[in-house]
Each structure stands twice: as C-alpha cells, then as structure tokens.
Amino acid sequence: MLSPSKLTDNPWQALGATHADTTARLDGVAPNSLGRTPASLFHRDSWSAYARILRRASPHRPDLCYGIEIGTANMKLAACDAGGAVQYSERVDTAGFSFDEIVDAVCDLVGAADSALATKAPLGLAVPGIVDSATGLHQTANLACLRGRTLLPLLRARLNRTITLGNDCHCFALSEAHGGAGAGQPSLFGLILGAGAGAGYVVDGRLVLGRNRAAGEWGHWPLAPALLARYGLRSLPCPCGASACLERYLAAPGLRHLHAYQIGEADVPLDALVKRSDAGDSIARASLALHAELLGAAIAHIVLAYDPHVIVLGGELSRMSHLYKDVPDAVRAHLMPGLQAPPILPSHFGDTGGARGAALLVRQYLPASLELS
Ligand SMILES: [Zn+2]
Numbered sequence: 001m002l003s004p005s006k007l008t009d010n011p012w013q014a015l016g017a018t019h020a021d022t023t024a025r026l027d028g029v030a031p032n033s034l035g036r037t038p039a040s041l042f043h044r045d046s047w048s049a050y051a052r053i054l055r056r057a058s059p060h061r062p063d064l065c066y067g068i069e070i071g072t073a074n075m076k077l078a079a080c081d082a083g084g085a086v087q088y089s090e091r092v093d094t095a096g097f098s099f100d101e102i103v104d105a106v107c108d109l110v111g112a113a114d115s116a117l118a119t120k121a122p123l124g125l126a127v128p129g130i131v132d133s134a135t136g137l138h139q140t141a142n143l144a145c146l147r148g149r150t151l152l153p154l155l156r157a158r159l160n161r162t163i164t165l166g167n168d169c170h171c172f173a174l175s176e177a178h179g180g181a182g183a184g185q186p187s188l189f190g191l192i193l194g195a196g197a198g199a200g201y202v203v204d205g206r207l208v209l210g211r212n213r214a215a216g217e218w219g220h221w222p223l224a225p226a227l228l229a230r231y232g233l234r235s236l237p238c239p240c241g242a243s244a245c246l247e248r249y250l251a252a253p254g255l256r257h258l259h260a261y262q263i264g265e266a267d268v269p270l271d272a273l274v275k276r277s278d279a280g281d282s283i284a285r286a287s288l289a290l291h292a293e294l295l296g297a298a299i300a301h302i303v304l305a306y307d308p309h310v311i312v313l314g315g316e317l318s319r320m321s322h323l324y325k326d327v328p329d330a331v332r333a334h335l336m337p338g339l340q341a342p343p344i345l346p347s348h349f350g351d352t353g354g355a356r357g358a359a360l361l362v363r364q365y366l367p368a369s370l371e372l373s
Helices: 019-029 043-056 099-118 152-159 168-177 225-231 251-263 271-280 284-307 321-331 349-363
Strands: 065-070 076-081 086-091 125-126 163-167 185-194 197-203 206-208 310-314 342-347
Touching: 043 271, 065 086, 065 099, 065 168, 065 349, 076 197, 076 349, 086 099, 086 168, 086 349, 125 152, 125 168, 125 349, 152 163, 152 310, 163 168, 168 197, 168 206, 168 310, 168 349, 185 284, 206 349, 225 284, 251 271, 251 284, 284 321, 310 349, 321 342
Parallel strands: 065 125, 125 163, 185 310, 310 342
Antiparallel strands: 065 076, 076 086, 185 197, 197 206
16 A cells, blocks of 8 residues: 655655665655656656545545745745646745744644645745755755754644655746746746845756755856956855855845945845836946846856756846846857857746745655555
C-alpha cells in the first residue's frame, strides 16, 4: 500500500538527515539531471499514484496543491488544481513578524484553506534566500527573522502533510513558465527586481536548481568592473558578504542609489522618478537610462550563460514600462555580433506568481519512485 509518509520529497524536506542522505535524495529525484528531463512538469504515472493517496486523505479535492509565498510584508496562499488554475487564494500582512509569528501565520492560512476547500492538500513554500543543503538553515538577507532558523520541522509537525520548500524567485519563474508569459517557450529566465534581485531558470517546464539549489542567484553576480569604472560607480558592499553585486544597483534600492549618485537626491520614490522622467526631467531620465544600461549589460551575461528563449520580469520594477523599450537595446549593445537578444516580457501572474509557483513546485517534486509497503 502506498503511504504518503514514504513519498520521496524535495531534499530540502530531508532536514536532520546527513549531508550524504540529502545528496542521495537529491540525486534520486533531480528533476533536471541529464537524460531525465521530462517534457512536462507532471510525471503522469507518478501523479496518478499520488492522486490516489490524496483521494484517500482528502476525498473532496484531491487535485489541489497549496502554495504559500512568504514575503517581507505579506504572505500569500494559492490553491491550484492539476492544471495550474488558482481555485482559492488568501493573503495576510506579516510585516515585522517574528519567526514564531511566521510559523503561526502559515498554519492559520493552511487551516483556513483546508476548511474552505474541505481538503488537506500538500504544501509548497516559497521563501527568499537560500537554504543550506547540509544544515537546513535559512540564509536570507531580506527576511531577517528566518535567518539561521529552520521552518520545515515545525511546519511538518503542525500541519502533518507533505511540504516542499523552494526559493521565491524559482517559484516565480516556474509559474510564468506554466500558463504565464513564458508559456510554450523551451526555456525561460525569470527575474525579480524588487527589494532584492533574484532569478529562476526553467527548461522544458522544469526548474534547473543545481547542486546547492542556487541556480539563478543572478542578483549576486558582480557588476562588471569595466562598467563600474566607466560610470564612476562605487563598489557597494552587499549583505551576502561580497561587493558590487548586481542587486545593489539593479533592484529598487539600487535604482534609488543610482539616482542619488547622479544628483545626491536620496530616497526618491520610484513612481515619482518615472513621472519626472516622463515630464522631461533630464536628470531623472539619465538615472533611468543608467539603470537600463546596467540591466541590459547584466542580461547580456545571462544570454551568454543560459541563452534563455524569453526573459520575464517580476517585482516592483517590472511595472516600469520603459524597461521593455530601453533594456532590449542595451542587451543587444552588450552582445557579440550574431547573437539575438531574447524577448523581455512583464509577468502574467504579478505578485501571485510566487504562491502559484510554490504549488506547482509540489508537483515538480512528485516522487520519481513511490515506495510500497
Ligand atoms: Zn551579494
């Protein structure tokens, strides 16, 4: 008989296991290991078997998976069916929450969804930063209450279900690859430009994660020294421990920094900066042009490393329409002759993409082999 407790989970679920155990599990379910890359997110046979388990555990909606994105200011839950359609959603404000309050909020959201949908669905979690694959400790600069803590053991004990952990930018990219701006494309690079800068890379509908689940940590690539010198920019320290990381110049605080560098005017709201640029303010235009130039150069490096078929932008800065006009030209200017710049598109799902992608992530980590007892 199949047992949910014996499903092979995301290695990030294997907290408390030895590093060797974790690596073994990773090798066993690696969704993108060579020769095993499926064309679809869903292993149909595995999903059918898993669905039988879910029908016993949750007879009313066995097709549903929950996804929760834990952000710096709020937490969002999306319940998605097997086709990726959001059937239920909810969000709560969590600004300033402690670690224990975050745990409580996750449990409250899941409990409310269980009651509303009369089911008990598996859960995917999208969190910022990375998780140490050996210790399970969260390493994140943007959500300080998680740093150095582990979420999964507490949540699994309280929620008693399969829980899959993923990076928020990875989940965003996965969501946009399935029914979003990158639907039908062989590969997609999803960039989030908000409080920080991160990314996820999806090939044939499945996330490429890498050994440390760190693939796509593009925000911590260094800005090219030649660009620092050309524009006279300072090498800014980054909370990750390095300096001159792309995030420090290209995320929302980075754009404000570039504008402050231009004229010494700090903390200008970005919507005000755009309005001033649209009204013909030459300094505001210069700030946005410098940002687009640096972003284009950084995306050109993505093309050289990953050569994605499409790039999808999310986060606060993705609402700035000039990026879709100015950045492609900047990308082309930094590519060698003969290389085409990929289309750069706004996200389809907006700020619900992370939660939806977390639900899809549960399906990506469907067991490659179900244990029998
Ligand atoms: Zn960094």
